[in-house]
Amino acid sequence: MTTQTKPIEAYSLPTPNGQKLHIMLEELGVPYTYHRIDIGKGEQFAPDFLAISPNNKIPAIIDPEGPGGEPISIFESGAILKYLALKFGKLYPTDQRAQVKVDEWLFWQVGGFGPMLGQNHHFNLYAPEKLPYAQKRYIDETKRLYGVLNKQLEGRDYIAGDYSIADIATIGWAQGWKNQSQDIEEFPNVKAWMERLAARPAVTRGLLVGK
Numbered sequence: 001m002t003t004q005t006k007p008i009e010a011y012s013l014p015t016p017n018g019q020k021l022h023i024m025l026e027e028l029g030v031p032y033t034y035h036r037i038d039i040g041k042g043e044q045f046a047p048d049f050l051a052i053s054p055n056n057k058i059p060a061i062i063d064p065e066g067p068g069g070e071p072i073s074i075f076e077s078g079a080i081l082k083y084l085a086l087k088f089g090k091l092y093p094t095d096q097r098a099q100v101k102v103d104e105w106l107f108w109q110v111g112g113f114g115p116m117l118g119q120n121h122h123f124n125l126y127a128p129e130k131l132p133y134a135q136k137r138y139i140d141e142t143k144r145l146y147g148v149l150n151k152q153l154e155g156r157d158y159i160a161g162d163y164s165i166a167d168i169a170t171i172g173w174a175q176g177w178k179n180q181s182q183d184i185e186e187f188p189n190v191k192a193w194m195e196r197l198a199a200r201p202a203v204t205r206g207l208l209v210g211k
Helices: 016-028 077-088 096-126 132-152 165-174 188-198 201-208
Strands: 008-012 032-036 060-063 072-075
Touching: 008 016, 016 077, 016 096, 016 165, 016 201, 060 077, 072 077, 077 096, 077 165, 096 132, 096 165, 132 165, 132 188, 165 188, 165 201, 188 201
Parallel strands: 008 032
Antiparallel strands: 008 060, 060 072
16 A cells, blocks of 8 residues: 655645545545645736646645655646545556446546536626526536436445545535535435535545635
């Protein structure tokens, strides 16, 4: 089992994307140092941060004990989750077919469940001008995606079989169902899955990092 002697440097915020990293680090139980990147103050555009996250988004990490023992920086939450899972041999299966399933749902989250719910948040919570067409579009797409997740969780405790980085990637976004104009009672499998994850101490700790 890989061990970590020097803390992983975690550049993040307690947003749904940042929470993926926080939960993962708590689940792994490895040492890390949390660095708050205040996007409200534009800190994501600072040259030092752009050097490790060229898309000026959180989260990003520096692992001082990367491949070959040399430091490595990583941006994009999905890439970070997969890197950490592979490095420490946890929360990602070894069977190739099982890996494909986890990858499918990880990429589903980073390509759809996150971005579409993010647009929902923007047009319904933050946009200075209310645009009914945009609001309805993203509320409807959010509902569709919750339906996809609910169907996938039918008869399963976790999204891709065993608990994995696919679940970790998704939980922070799913928590915001109220602000997304959704009724969680319409998605009983999602509700039960959320309760299952909430019972994990590492998930609870990870969701609180930075708050």
